[in-house]
Amino acid sequence: MKREFIKGNDAIAKAALLAGCTQYYGYPITPSSEIIHTVARVFPKAGASFVQAESELAAINMVYGAATTGQRIMTASSSPGISLKQEGVSYMASAELPCVVVDIMRAGPGLGNIWPEQSDYDQVVKGGGHGSYKTPVLAPNCPQEMCDHTILAFELADKYRTPVYVLADAYMGQVMEPVTFPSEVAKVEKKDWALYADKDSKHNLVTSIQMNTIEMEKVNIRLQKKYQEIVANEVRFEEYCMDDAEMALVSYGIASRISRSVVDELRETGLKVGLLRPITLYPFPTLRIQELSKRIKVFAAIELSNGQMVDDVKLAVNGACPVEYYGRMGGAVPTHEEVVSQVKGFYKLYLA
Amino acid sequence: MGKILQKPTGFYDKFVRKPGTYDQVTHYCPGCGHGRIHKLIAEAMQNLEIGDQTVFISPVGCSVFAYYYFDCGNIQSAHGRAPAVGTGVARSNPHAITISYQGDGDLGAIGTSEIIHAANRGERMTIIFVNNGIYGMTGGQMAPTTLPGQITSTTPYGRDAATTGLPMKMCEIISQLDAPVYVERTAVTDAKGIMKTKRAITKALKSQKEGYGFSFVEILSACPIGWKMSANDSIKRIEEEMIPYFPLKTFKDEIADRTPRPVVPVAPSQEDVLKALGHDQKEEILFKNDKKFIDDFTTQKVRIAGFGGQGVLMAGTTLGMLGMELGLDVTWLPSYGPEMRGGTANCHVVLSNKEVGSPVVESPNVLIAMNEPSLVEFEPSVTPGGLVIVNSSVVVGKCKRSDVTVLEIPMTEIADSCGLKAAANMASISAYLAFSKVIEKDQLVTLIKAKFKKKSLIEQNVAVIEAAYKYVSDHVRG
Structure with missing residues (x-):
């Protein structure tokens, strides 16, 4: 175990090597660039490979090619770059190729700015490319989780043969905190589907095309079954002060850090507020929210977008109780006082 | 004679991946150049004994189904992205013979960025660029290589160079870059053209086998259906109209001047990883825990x-x-x-x-x-x-x-x-x-x-x- 005071972005790059990642393909973009900087510095030293691609589109397609070889492959970017990568992610979902895609979200739409937003939720959590696919999405809220989730993402990617996202915001990428790294490199098994450019594997085929509709439907059905399995096995979330809570905040990433402080303050004033933090955004903790909605009087999603995750909260609650939303956009991060005041308002509205 | 007609081992004996009843013939139209070019590649794979280590990438276009035929590792990829996909393959498996087989819309339009940069990096890859001057599979639309005046479904009045530009000469562009070792344009027309094409393909693949980076073979090829012509007239059109615009020649051959690159597998050891991360040294505890x-x-x-x-x-x-x-x-x-x-x-x-x-x-x-x-x-x-x-x-x-x-x-x-x-x-x-x-x-x-x-x-x-x-x-x- 090695402890470092380290930026979230740097922790991701280092964790990737410890996860057994052998290759990184990427294109720089603020606020994710420390990932590619650190990769460029440490990957070649470790005997792993790094290519600075000509575009995000090229990078994700390099990932596609490299992933066919059964090795652990990663790319990272930030929102505008993720929009470009969606083509490749759709192809990889269809061809069932594992990889890890890191998105350090910034403000949009368009070029937006480099400050934190969580407005890639829809394009990442809902399968942002074409076709009926999903990808597991992990949402770290501290550099330690940037490390842990990167390693977990590689495990899930191999386990389910799917691209897996680590979805964080600009502040999670930039913030420095203590991180304890594992002291061993993860073992990567040989895959029976991969192309090793040898006699034994040469009859393997990586494809996403099936001209026959019934055959293509079979591919889709297989994918949907896989997603059901992921939903059944991989939901992760964290609860804070939820045991006796009457109001539940739901938030992830930087918003969950603010929400946690808000819960602390409101608890001191006697308000029964708790926090449910989804760690996997896909699969979403739907069942848990459903269960909670039997006793929780009001949910409030706090997120840095126009209200994207709140839709999933509403679907889970399914009308059982009110669901409110508070968020900021454009890279503006809500202040502690601002959220306190909003949450108090909701509390008063439904619980006074 | 029997030997000549034998199917090269670069092909599967039966095309079982191909849907439908006919597992001995390809899906290509009569007179299409793809069938010929496929056979030349399969023969080269057999002669060079590279079938086991070859990874064949087929992006969007009529040849997207190349994996029906080639007895090697196969990857189907997105439109235009094969050189990027090939980069991933070649970097991960540097011992692989990576073939990116692309059409003109794929390589000359949507994938221009990917081909230029893969060439510029000198990836360990052979590009087979099939230039038939039209989008065959998608419905006969204008390609970047469509000749001036040529009628297609998106140039119904003939390609107007004033508004659509002139045909892209990819060999000329690629050969300007330093990294590629071999760039040649041939045509599958008569027996002579076919033999020249076979030599070019073999040369490119052999140089890759020996460790010399990036080769680019452009092949002028007929699309009788897309051109709305008979097979014979299509060959004539290549000779009379295409070749004058796209001259057949060796644009670059620096194989003899280069040094083969060694194959270094990507295999970081735990020791190397921990050292690179600076995690190989014992952690120093600076202060006693002071509760x-x-x-x-x-x-x-x-x-x-x-x-x-x-x-x-x-x-x-x-x-x-x-x-x-x-x-x-x-x-x-x-x-x-x-x-x-x-x-x-x-x-x-x-x-x-x-x-x-x-x-x-x-x-x-x-x-x-x-x-x-x-x-x-x-x-x-x-x-x-x-x-x-x-x-x-x-x-x-x-x-x-x-x-x-x-x-x-x-x-x-x-x-x-x-x-x-x-x-x-x-x-x-x-x-x-x-x-x-x-x-x-x-x-x-x-x-x-x-x-x-x-x-x-x-x-x-x-x-x-x-x-x-x-x-x-x-x-x-x-």
């Missing part, structure tokens, strides 16, 4: 701001690292990206004995202002009763707040007097600790001695810390 210190610690929310180059961010990380080593929960959040280009920098630091919520310091209880604009900008945000430490060597203006404690410390002068002007940041932290006593100065010195990267400057940094500490003791507390 009383942690229990008594009051949360510190610090904002440090100044000019770029004043070490503002490093002052913050030093404070954060010190907190971590002392067992506190710590966060550090910097200004970043283009914000830094303007020459100002600031960071947020939180030190606490509880789990830190938001790392954003909206209302610091400590502000360290290394320059004037920082004082002006952040002074209003300091909590009442807070501490404002001003670098009086640089800041002329005064803090206007009456509800905070102001320390004016000539940080730059102190640092300069110790022979290291750049260490004003250390003076700032030292002054903060000297006044607040939240952490002992000697602990800061221990940290600097153990963790400071520029070993040659440790002594001077420590001197600055001592001097600033003394300054506060003499002038503020004394």
